[in-house]
Amino acid sequence: MRLPTNKYALISACTLCMLIAGCSSRVQVRGDERPYPDALERTPVMDIQVFRHVKTLTMTNTTSHYFGPSTIWLNARYSKPVDEFAVGQTLTIPLAEFHDEFGEIFRGGGFFAADPPQRLVLAEIESPNATGEMRLYRLVIVADEQAE
Numbered sequence: 001m002r003l004p005t006n007k008y009a010l011i012s013a014c015t016l017c018m019l020i021a022g023c024s025s026r027v028q029v030r031g032d033e034r035p036y037p038d039a040l041e042r043t044p045v046m047d048i049q050v051f052r053h054v055k056t057l058t059m060t061n062t063t064s065h066y067f068g069p070s071t072i073w074l075n076a077r078y079s080k081p082v083d084e085f086a087v088g089q090t091l092t093i094p095l096a097e098f099h100d101e102f103g104e105i106f107r108g109g110g111f112f113a114a115d116p117p118q119r120l121v122l123a124e125i126e127s128p129n130a131t132g133e134m135r136l137y138r139l140v141i142v143a144d145e146q147a148e
Contacts, residue, residue, distance in 0.1 A: 032079075032081055033079075033099055033100065033101045033102065033103055034079070034101055035101045036073060036076045036077055036079075036101075037126060037134070037136070038076070040126065040134055040135055040136045041133070041135050041136070042124075042135070042136045042137075042138060043135055043136065043137045043138065044138070045138045045139070045140060046063055046065070046125075046137045046138065046139055046140075047062050047063050047140065048060065048061055048062060048063060048125075048137075048139045048140065049062070049139070049140050049142045050120070050123045050139050050140060050141045050142060051142050051143045052095075052120045052141070052143060052144045053143075054108060054117075055094060055095055055096070055108040056092055056093065056094050056095060056108075057072075057074075057091075057092070057093050057094075057095055057098075057120075057123075058090065058091070058092045058093075059090070059091050059123075059139065060088070060089070060090040060091075061085050061086060061087055061088060061089050061090075062088075063087065064087060065087070065137075066084070066085075066086055066087055067082075067084060067085035067086075067125055067127045067137075068084055068127065068128070069081070069082070069083055069084065069127075070082055070084070070085060070125050070126060070127035071125070071126040071127075072091075072093070072098075072123070072124070072125055072126075073122075073123070073124045073125070073126060073136070074095075074098050074106055074120060074122065074123055075106075075118070075120065075121055075122050076122055076124075077100045078098035078099060078100050078105075078106045079098060079099065079100075079126075080093055080097050080098045080099075085125065085127075094108075095107075095108035096108060106118060119144060120141055120144045121141070122138075122141075123138075123139040123141055124136045124137060124138050124139060125137045125139065
């Protein structure tokens with residue numbers, strides 16, 4: 001028994017639509033999404049170097065400042081809470097773990113990426129200072145391999 005040609009076309013179209021829809025989802029709700037805290041006081045740039053390696057972010061705390069529970073912000077939009085960022089500690093975080101207030105993830109790119117990658121232009125840590133007031137500590141972006 002042979003199916004008419006139009007049914008094969010319909011099955012192919014449905015399969016293609018499912019594949020496209022499955023590959024394009026970038027919203028992942030974590031429950032801690034919030035808008036960028038642009039009203040916070042900003043500090044001078046800290047000597048913490050940030051390296052972007054296509055799909056990951058690596059940074060080492062080369063300062064004498066201990067960061068307890070904090071939030072790392074990218075491009076004044078995407079955030080990732082961290083438990084601590086101790087003196088001398090190196091953090092390597094997948095860019096897919098950074099979300100904006102709507103649950104959209106930072107587009108890291110890569111060979112199979114459906115969308116073009118985003119450039120990393122600003123990195124900050126939101127953390128309390130010695131008196132407990134929240135501040136944004138600006139970081140140094142050394143390399144953005146995706147932009148090269």
